[in-house]
Amino acid sequence: MRPVAQLALLVAAAGLLGTAAQFVSPTRIPWRENWSTHVQTKALRAGLRLADTADAQRLLESGSALIVDARSPRDYDSGRLPGALSLPDSQRSVVYPEFADLLTREPLVLVYCSGLSCDESLNLCLFLKDQGHTNLVLYAGGIQAWKEAGLPLER
Amino acid sequence: MTHGCTPAPWRAYAARFMALFIAAIFALAAYPKLRDPAAFSEAIFRYQLLPDAAINLLAIYLPWLEAVAALALAVSGRFRRGALLAVALMLIVFIVAMGINLYRGVNITCGCFSVGGRGEAMSWLNIARNIGLLLLAALTWRWSPPARAPAPTPRARG
Numbered sequence: 001m002r003p004v005a006q007l008a009l010l011v012a013a014a015g016l017l018g019t020a021a022q023f024v025s026p027t028r029i030p031w032r033e034n035w036s037t038h039v040q041t042k043a044l045r046a047g048l049r050l051a052d053t054a055d056a057q058r059l060l061e062s063g064s065a066l067i068v069d070a071r072s073p074r075d076y077d078s079g080r081l082p083g084a085l086s087l088p089d090s091q092r093s094v095v096y097p098e099f100a101d102l103l104t105r106e107p108l109v110l111v112y113c114s115g116l117s118c119d120e121s122l123n124l125c126l127f128l129k130d131q132g133h134t135n136l137v138l139y140a141g142g143i144q145a146w147k148e149a150g151l152p153l154e155r
Numbered sequence: 156m157t158h159g160c161t162p163a164p165w166r167a168y169a170a171r172f173m174a175l176f177i178a179a180i181f182a183l184a185a186y187p188k189l190r191d192p193a194a195f196s197e198a199i200f201r202y203q204l205l206p207d208a209a210i211n212l213l214a215i216y217l218p219w220l221e222a223v224a225a226l227a228l229a230v231s232g233r234f235r236r237g238a239l240l241a242v243a244l245m246l247i248v249f250i251v252a253m254g255i256n257l258y259r260g261v262n263i264t265c266g267c268f269s270v271g272g273r274g275e276a277m278s279w280l281n282i283a284r285n286i287g288l289l290l291l292a293a294l295t296w297r298w299s300p301p302a303r304a305p306a307p308t309p310r311a312r313g
Contacts, residue, residue: 006237007244010227014220021189022215029192029214035200035207072259117203 036116040140048125049137053149056081056110056139065108065137070124079153081112081146089113089120092127103133110137115144170298173291174235177242178228180288181221188218202252221245232299239296246289253282 001009022028040050051059059065060082067084069076076086085102087095103109109128113121125136139145147153188195196214199205205213220241227238257279 003236003240006234007240010223010234010237010241011220014216014223017223018216018219027190027192029196029211031211032208033211035210038200074259119201
């Protein structure tokens, strides 16, 4: 039997087993899930406050919140919410000490990343919450929602 | 690859050993994903590469392909090349997915051998490891005897 035919048989076997497991396994997952609400659902379960785009715009324009960008420096440089501070989730342990006092002094800290398919902002919020910060607000819609609302980015 | 050419016996034994090694790696990788597909689907979500509709499907079927390929490599010489093809294709996909996210600077766990949030953080070492496995799979292919070795050519006497 040719290798490609063998591969096809193995893929078919995996397909059958995976399908069967979906009917009998106690740990089965839904065939399809609404991942666009995943970050918000986890955030609410963790007791975090959520902001939508209107909230984020109001907080930014009133200057009543520190805006924190949880994305990589590369993404931050390519466009960010006006006045946002870069605190990449990937480097949080290293960068956080520089901003710890500032984060504590601010009445509110709005954290965002690229959008609903990104959980860096959630992970950063959870990290900051573990450090004792209680003034956190998660803007789950992030850059994507900001742009869809026609709002300007800073570069 | 020379079609129909039987490799030296020691290479055939080495290929068997390498196939078993790759089988063990993939079995170890499949196990936590089969135990906790919900956590694996979350690991896939974090890669930010797939549409919502594909995430759970991949979480359901990929671990079974890993397990089936591992089994085929471990117990069946007949399906070895097909399993090596499956392994190579999966490794290429993993390398590309990891490479994209490392380039993006996205901080996620690899999801290679554990699926919880405290799994190994992704790094270029993960990619290097997968490239090494890919090369091993290629060598195993090269040294594996064909499914049906040609009948030996009778020697002329005289």
